[in-house]
Amino acid sequence: MTTIDTVVIGAGHAGLAVSKLLTDACREHVVLDRGRIGNRWRTERWDSLHLLTPSWMTRLPGWGYRGPDPDGYLSVGSFIGYLEAYAASFDAPVVDGATVHEVSAATGEPAARRYRVVTSRGTWHTRHVVIATGPHGTPYVPAGLAGLDTARVDLVTSNNYRNPSRLGSGGVLVVGASASGVQIADELNRAGREVTLAVGTHTRMPRRHRGLDIFWWLENTGRLARTIDEMDDPVAARAETSLQLVGRDDRVRATEDLDLGRLQEHGVRLVGRLDAVEGCTARFRSDLAANVAAADATLAELLESFDRFVERVGLGGQLWDGPRPRPVAIGPARTRVDLRAEGIGTVLLAAGYRQHHPWLRLPITDADGTVRQRRGVTPAEGVYVVGQRFQHRRDSGQIDGARHDARAVVDHLLAASGTPTPATAGAGARRREPAA
Structure with a gap:
C-alpha cells in the first residue's frame, strides 16, 4: 500500500x-x-x-x-x-x-x-x-437490438471495428450517423461493401467555410467556449451529437465534406432511426426526411451567423465567399429490411457511449x-x-x-489544500488567424 x-x-x-x-x-x-x-x-x-x-x-x-x-x-x-x-x-x-x-x-x-x-x-x-x-x-446498445439473431448476423460496436477486411462477408448496416457512423460507412462503401446507414438526429457540418477550417469558426466566434450555464437545456446540450466530419491525410480530399448527400451519391442507402430488430428483420422509423431537414436548417443558421461575424469584425475583404452546402435530397426510405435477404452480414453499431x-x-x-x-x-x-x-x-x-x-x-x-496556484502554463500553439 x-x-x-x-x-x-x-x-x-x-x-x-x-x-x-x-x-x-x-x-x-x-x-x-x-x-x-x-x-x-x-x-x-x-x-x-x-x-x-x-x-x-x-x-x-x-x-x-x-x-x-x-x-x-x-x-x-x-x-x-x-x-x-x-x-x-x-x-x-x-x-x-x-x-x-x-x-x-x-x-x-x-x-x-x-x-x-x-x-x-x-x-x-x-x-x-x-x-x-x-x-x-461503454458503447451504447439500443434495447431494440436485443432481438437480433446474432447466430446469423454479426453485431460489432464501433470501438471494435478496425477495417473492412476484419468484418464478416456481406453487406453492413451501420447504425448511427454522427462522426463515427458516417466515417465508417464511407470507408466500407469505398471498400466495395453494400452499406445501409440508419440515421437519427445528427449535426451536419462542412469541413471548411469561406476557406477556413470549421473549427477556426467555432473557436473564433466563441461557440466552443460557451459554458453549460449559458444553455437553456443543459441535459440536451450534453447529449449533442458529434459533428459529421472526417479528418484525412490526403491533401486533395482533406477539404471534402462527408455528409449524407455525398454518401447517398456513392451508393450508401439511407434509412431512418433503427427501431427494433426481430431475428433478421430490422424495422426503422419514418423520420429520415425530418431529421435531415432539421440538420440542414440548423447548418444554414450556423453559417449565416458566421457570415454576420465576418461583417462585424471587418474580415469581409479577406475571406472569399463560396457556395453553401446544398440541402440533402431524401426520397422515400424503407422502414423494414430483411437483413439476410439483403445480404447484410453485419450490424455495426456507432450509436455513441454511456x-x-x-x-x-x-x-x-x-x-x-x-x-x-x-x-x-x-x-x-x-x-x-x-x-x-x-x-x-x-x-x-x-x-x-x-x-x-x-x-x-x-x-x-x-x-x-492551501497551496498557492502557480502561474498558468502556456496553452500551446497560438491561435491561427486568417491570411490577408
Whole structure:
C-alpha cells in the first residue's frame, strides 16, 4: 500500500493535462492507466482514423503541435506519439497496466488518506482522486437490438471495428450517423461493401467555410467556449451529437465534406432511426426526411451567423465567399429490411457511449452512470473529474478543451489544500488567424 497526495485515473490527454499542472505545482501524484498512455486510442479506434480537429488545435498545458502541417489532421498513431512526447517532456509519473478495481472511502483514516484506490498493481491511499477516463465509457446498445439473431448476423460496436477486411462477408448496416457512423460507412462503401446507414438526429457540418477550417469558426466566434450555464437545456446540450466530419491525410480530399448527400451519391442507402430488430428483420422509423431537414436548417443558421461575424469584425475583404452546402435530397426510405435477404452480414453499431464506472464506490453518480459535478468538482470532497462532454465548456470533451477544465480542477485542488496556484502554463500553439 502506498500513500500519495493525488491519484489521477487515466493517462489520456485529460489525465496528462492534469498531471502537467500538478507537476508544475510540485504536487506528488501518480497517473494510473489500465494499458499505456493513450490506451483507448491504441485499442478502441479504427486503423484509418484521424483527428477531426486540425493539428494547430491540438493543445495541452505547456504543449502544442510543432510539426510541419498545422492544418492537417493527426492520425491515431501520430497522436499517440504526441501524447507520449508530452508525458516525457515533464516525466509524467504514469503507472501503466494498472486496472482500477475500486475507488472507495477509506473510513477512519486521516484526511491525507481519505480514499482507497485498489488496482491490479497495488493499492494507493490518497487525499485526492481525479477521474480522467474520458467521455467514452461503454458503447451504447439500443434495447431494440436485443432481438437480433446474432447466430446469423454479426453485431460489432464501433470501438471494435478496425477495417473492412476484419468484418464478416456481406453487406453492413451501420447504425448511427454522427462522426463515427458516417466515417465508417464511407470507408466500407469505398471498400466495395453494400452499406445501409440508419440515421437519427445528427449535426451536419462542412469541413471548411469561406476557406477556413470549421473549427477556426467555432473557436473564433466563441461557440466552443460557451459554458453549460449559458444553455437553456443543459441535459440536451450534453447529449449533442458529434459533428459529421472526417479528418484525412490526403491533401486533395482533406477539404471534402462527408455528409449524407455525398454518401447517398456513392451508393450508401439511407434509412431512418433503427427501431427494433426481430431475428433478421430490422424495422426503422419514418423520420429520415425530418431529421435531415432539421440538420440542414440548423447548418444554414450556423453559417449565416458566421457570415454576420465576418461583417462585424471587418474580415469581409479577406475571406472569399463560396457556395453553401446544398440541402440533402431524401426520397422515400424503407422502414423494414430483411437483413439476410439483403445480404447484410453485419450490424455495426456507432450509436455513441454511456458512462461506465463500475469501480467507483462513491455516491456521486446518477442512474445513467454520469458523475455529478460542477466545473469538475464532485460532491465527494477531493474527488474531481476531467474530460467529460460539455463538462463546463462546449469543447470540454475535445482534446483541446480539456486543458481549461484541467486548470479549473487543479486550481480548486490546490486552493482547497492551501497551496498557492502557480502561474498558468502556456496553452500551446497560438491561435491561427486568417491570411490577408
